[in-house]
Amino acid sequence: MTREAIIEVRDLSNRFGSQVVHEHLDFDLYRGEILGVVGGSGTGKSVLLRSIVGLRRPNAGTVRVFGEELLSLPAEKRSQLERRFGVLYQRGALFSSLTVSENIALPLIEHAGLSRAAAERLARVKIALAGLPQDAADKYPSSLSGGMAKRAALARALALDPDILFLDEPTAGLDPIGAAAFDQLIRTLSDSLGLSVFLVTHDLDTLYSICDRVAVLAQKKVLVADRLEVVAATDDSWIQAYFHGPRGRAAAQAATAAGSQ
Numbered sequence: 001m002t003r004e005a006i007i008e009v010r011d012l013s014n015r016f017g018s019q020v021v022h023e024h025l026d027f028d029l030y031r032g033e034i035l036g037v038v039g040g041s042g043t044g045k046s047v048l049l050r051s052i053v054g055l056r057r058p059n060a061g062t063v064r065v066f067g068e069e070l071l072s073l074p075a076e077k078r079s080q081l082e083r084r085f086g087v088l089y090q091r092g093a094l095f096s097s098l099t100v101s102e103n104i105a106l107p108l109i110e111h112a113g114l115s116r117a118a119a120e121r122l123a124r125v126k127i128a129l130a131g132l133p134q135d136a137a138d139k140y141p142s143s144l145s146g147g148m149a150k151r152a153a154l155a156r157a158l159a160l161d162p163d164i165l166f167l168d169e170p171t172a173g174l175d176p177i178g179a180a181a182f183d184q185l186i187r188t189l190s191d192s193l194g195l196s197v198f199l200v201t202h203d204l205d206t207l208y209s210i211c212d213r214v215a216v217l218a219q220k221k222v223l224v225a226d227r228l229e230v231v232a233a234t235d236d237s238w239i240q241a242y243f244h245g246p247r248g249r250a251a252a253q254a255a256t257a258a259g260s261q
Contacts (some may be wrong), residue, residue, distance in 0.1 A: 002168075003033075003226075004030060005028040005031075006029060006031050006065065006066055007063070007065050007164070008028055008062075008065070009025060009026060009027040009061065009062070009063050011025070011026070011028055011060065012026075012048075012058050012060070012062075013058060013059045013060040014051060014059055020220060021044035022044050022047070022058070023220040024221060025220070025222055026221070026222060027222050028225070029134070029164070029196055029198055030115045030196070030213075033196060033197070034190055034212050035196075035197065035213050035215060036199050036207045036211035036213070036215070037049075037198065037199065037201070037217055038200075038207065039216055039217030039218055039238075040218065043218060044217060045202035045217055046200060049087075051063065052166070053085050053087055053166055054070060054071075054078065054082055065084075068081060076178075078168065083111055084160075084162055084163045085163075085164050086158055086159070086164070088150075088153050088154050089168055093153065094122060094141040094149065094153055094156070095141075096140065097140075098140075099138050099139060099140055100127065100136050100137055100138070100141070100144070100155070101124065101127070101138060102120070103119050103156050104127065104152075104155050105120045105159075106119075106156075107159045107160055108159055108160070112160060123137065123155070123159070126155040126158050127155050129150075129189070130151040131185055132148060132151045132155065133147070136148060136152065146217075147175075147178040148176070149201075150170060151185075154170075162179045163194075164195070164198065165166040165190075165197045167186070167199045167201075168200045169200055169201060170201070171201065171206055172202075172212050179203060180205065180209070181250055182197035183205070184209075187210040197241040199211065204242075204248055204250075205251050205255075207251070208251045208254070208255035209255060211228065213225055213227060214226070214227075214231045216231060216239055218238055218239075223236060223237075224239075231243070232248075232252075
């Protein structure tokens with residue numbers, strides 16, 4: 001069965017002065033999959049995410065989303081297409097002066113044209129979808145735990161009913177139990193809402209527990225993108241150290257144990 005690529009990146013280059021981060025990078029995201037994106041420090045995982053969602057214009061190459069070349073679209077059409085993205089940034093990026101409900105309502109008011117009252121009613125639906133208690137709606141980000149702040153940011157990313165969810169290190173800073181619960185929430189949302197997920201992570205447990213494919217950034221490109229067992233068998237020193245070191249072996253054993261239950 002042919003899979004539908006809803007994001008197609010071809011010959012992408014990103015440079016910062018004389019520093020070349022990506023060169024001739026090719027990449028696909030398929031409909032309905034959770035793709036984990038990994039790589040060593042400085043390989044440009046977040047830069048790739050920003051290039052895809054339109055926050056950074058690459059130095060060369062094309063980014064096609066749902067068959068449209070994103071960077072060449074007129075502003076209004078590009079804006080409409082970008083509303084089909086939900087983005088959870090690494091540190092949440094919630095507005096500290098707004099409550100959780102107001103943070104989620106803001107894109108509904110600005111982009112969907114809802115009244116404040118309607119937006120805040122819908123925000124409470126998104127809060128429940130993200131697994132937060134309803135009393136979180138009236139709290140400010142500073143009063144939330146790390147796990148609750150992640151879920152609040154996820155609720156905002158879901159505000160406009162996106163087709164693609166972009167997650168930048170979503171479990172960073174969470175304890176193992178909180179991280180596992182967040183992973184399973186992403187899997188449940190992907191399955192129930194038909195979301196495609198682009199997930200930048202360093203968390204091996206996340207890769208083993210919920211990712212359909214894994215893409216490795218190395219040598220300024222996507223070195224390999226495939227099922228985890230194929231990626232882990234790739235003859236590359238970073239991949240071998242990452243997947244077959246102590247933490248990699250522990251994550252693999254935990255995944256095997258969970259699968260046998």
